[in-house]
Amino acid sequence: xxxxxxxxxxxxxxxxxxxxxxxxxxxxxxxxxxxxxxxxxxxxxxxxxxxxxxxxxxxxxxxxxxxxxxxxxxxxxxxxxxxxxxxxxxxx
Numbered sequence: 001x002x003x004x005x006x007x008x009x010x011x012x013x014x015x016x017x018x019x020x021x022x023x024x025x026x027x028x029x030x031x032x033x034x035x036x037x038x039x040x041x042x043x044x045x046x047x048x049x050x051x052x053x054x055x056x057x058x059x060x061x062x063x064x065x066x067x068x069x070x071x072x073x074x075x076x077x078x079x080x081x082x083x084x085x086x087x088x089x090x091x092x
Contacts, residue, residue, distance in 0.1 A: 035062025
């Protein structure tokens with residue numbers, strides 16, 4: 001069954017450019033994963049430190065593979081310290 005995920009992240013203002021460098025790599029590599037239908041990043045219009053990852057996968061196995069991938073783990077380790085709060089993640 002198809003899975004859709006939204007992940008909302010708030011980034012420190014002074015770290016926005018750094019975040020975008022890592023996020024662009026994350027989007028590029030995630031879209032190459034088997035089972036990934038789409039992986040997009042959106043930035044809030046009025047609050048440039050707020051971001052949403054929109055992800056679609058063919059099934060839960062594809063989500064699990066993504067979450068255990070090296071690029072996912074690397075992204076988390078690189079951006080965790082520049083977030084202003086815990087990410088809000090919803091799975092549908």
